[in-house]
Amino acid sequence: QVQLVESGGGLVQAGGSLRLSCAASGRTLTTYAMGWFRHAPGKEREFVAAINWSGGKTYYADSVKGRFTISRDKATNTVYLQMNSLKSEDTAVYYCADKRFPAGLLDRSVNYDYWGQGTQVTVSS
Numbered sequence: 001q002v003q004l005v006e007s008g009g010g011l012v013q014a015g016g017s018l019r020l021s022c023a024a025s026g027r028t029l030t031t032y033a034m035g036w037f038r039h040a041p042g043k044e045r046e047f048v049a050a051i052n053w054s055g056g057k058t059y060y061a062d063s064v065k066g067r068f069t070i071s072r073d074k075a076t077n078t079v080y081l082q083m084n085s086l087k088s089e090d091t092a093v094y095y096c097a098d099k100r101f102p103a104g105l106l107d108r109s110v111n112y113d114y115w116g117q118g119t120q121v122t123v124s125s
Contacts, residue, residue: 002026002098002114009094009119012086016123020081022096022116033099034072034079037109038092039118047107048094049081059106064090088125093118 008020022034035050049070050059058070069082079096097112104111 002028004096004098004114004116006094006096006116006119009121011122011124014086014088014123014125016086017084018121020094020119022079024077024098028077030100031098032102033106035097035099035106035112036070036081036094037097038094040092045109050106051079086123088123091121091123093120
């Protein structure tokens with residue numbers, strides 16, 4: 001079992017920044033990748049970013065490329081999402097997720113095995 005706890009959400013003005021954190025505990029040694037997804041009211045959950053846990057390769061949705069940065073600290077089993085130049089359309093509940101195995105695309109939520117409880121990000125225009 002893996003437990004994921006997100007933090008760092010909040011209310012920010014458009015153009016501002018936030019940094020989300022996701023602390024993992026439990027059986028973290030076999031993590032393949034960590035990802036961030038978001039779910040806005042009236043929309044489907046969408047992929048935001050992912051990082052390969054061992055090699056550190058990163059992947060981003062086109063909508064956040066150049067504005068968001070995913071990173072990880074292997075020593076503390078924490079993954080971060082630095083969000084800059086925030087827009088109102090970034091408003092959503094953000095979830096981190098743990099992908100145990102290499103099979104399956106990183107941008108598909110169905111391929112992730114463990115999820116955090118989510119943290120609200122609200123961007124005011």
